[in-house]
């Protein structure tokens with residue numbers, strides 16, 4: 001048996017009411033079609049063809065190397081789409097696995113089981129079915145008195161009696177390629193939708209049709225509406241959280257934590273409520289993340305504490321502290337033991353080991369050396385209205401509160417700045433940079449000012465009430 005896979009993904013997904021092709025809608029951060037292709041992981045597939053139509057370029061752009069596309073110009077139904085797909089398989093593929101791009105929960109285990117069952121049975125077709133309490137818009141599986149499958153009737157074409165059937169077509173099939181082609185040539189489109197239905201090949205195939213019944217109805221859930229999309233998301237989220245908990249991560253309120261598929265979290269880390277980990281984020285061991293954090297495409301080292309923060313495309317080192325209320329923008333690197341504190345925004349900034357930016361600051365396009373402490377309310381003024389410039393701050397520096405460091409500017413190791421300074425020139429190592437008007441003290445000012453005000457009021461004949 002040489003297996004070729006055909007994934008049907010040309011439909012508009014009318015019921016999604018979306019400009020985005022249905023199979024590109026994300027689930028746990030991955031497009032739906034990627035979940036379907038992922039289910040092929042356990043079987044040896046000689047070639048995979050994705051049938052594209054609506055949003056063909058966008059779908060094709062997201063496909064992994066080695067997967068080819070066939071364009072179905074007009075969406076004439078799943079049978080027609082299958083014919084278009086099969087035509088794109090190399091000649092040597094004698095067996096065809098058909099999957100729908102809109103059934104994202106199918107698992108590698110289901111596909112391996114299906115392939116093995118089809119191969120050992122010698123049938124010309126094997127259809128995956130499952131039994132559901134509410135068969136909704138799924139195609140109902142028809143069996144004769146002996147239990148042999150005779151076909152599938154779509155919900156829209158079914159009689160009231162047929163609609164009572166609970167066994168549904170999951171949209172996943174194995175076929176002998178030659179028999180499939182012969183049967184497809186005979187299928188018409190006289191049905192409620194005027195489409196060529198793939199399951200209509202079954203009656204033309206005689207009696208050698210097998211079924212592979214999945215005992216988990218979730219695994220074949222098809223997404224037609226955003227309600228179905230949310231149902232799949234809920235199931236995937238619960239699987240992802242469960243996998244992390246079983247791997248040693250504490251999640252006290254699992255339904256309040258949202259994970260993308262490719263996220264990794266180390267042992268004994270605690271994920272509190274309102275945590276969203278996205279896009280290949282990697283969290284180390286013994287961290288406390290949350291409540292209320294969005295961390296995407298970032299790495300967080302062992303023992304870090306991140307609370308009420310948004311972290312994007314950044315590297316947060318071990319033993320660090322971020323938040324509460326921090327916005328860590330792309331290109332931030334916080335080294336071991338460092339701190340990005342409350343109401344602090346960083347971007348494209350390297351913050352050295354044990355260096356701290358504790359309060360109310362903006363650090364952008366900057367370098368901060370080890371053990372440096374940035375005073376409250378410091379701003380690296382990195383933009384002159386035309387271009388961005390860098391601020392370089394050495395090790396063991398202490399900046400005063402409310403300083404503006406006007407880039408490009410350099411502060412040497414062990415230097416200091418006076419509070420309220422606007423630093424425009426380099427500060428050498430060990431020096432103090434101070435740039436503010438000196439304070440004047442006017443003695444006895446308030447008493448004299450009040451006396452003056454009283455005299456003016458007497459002159460004008462008025463009086464205070």
Ligand code: UD1
Nearest residue numbers: 008009010011075076077078081101102138139169171222
């Ligand atoms: C289909 C089955 C139904 C089954 C259900 C399982 C048919 C006629 N019906 O119904 O028996 O219970 O899946 O989820 O097969 N597509 C194309 N080109 C087309 C039409 C569809 O590529 O011309 C693709 C769609 O993009 C989608 C897949 O085929 O990924 C299934 O089409 P959809 O319209 O969702 O079929 P269902 O109504 O769900």
Ligand code: MG
Nearest residue numbers: 102222223224
């Ligand atoms: Mg569907």
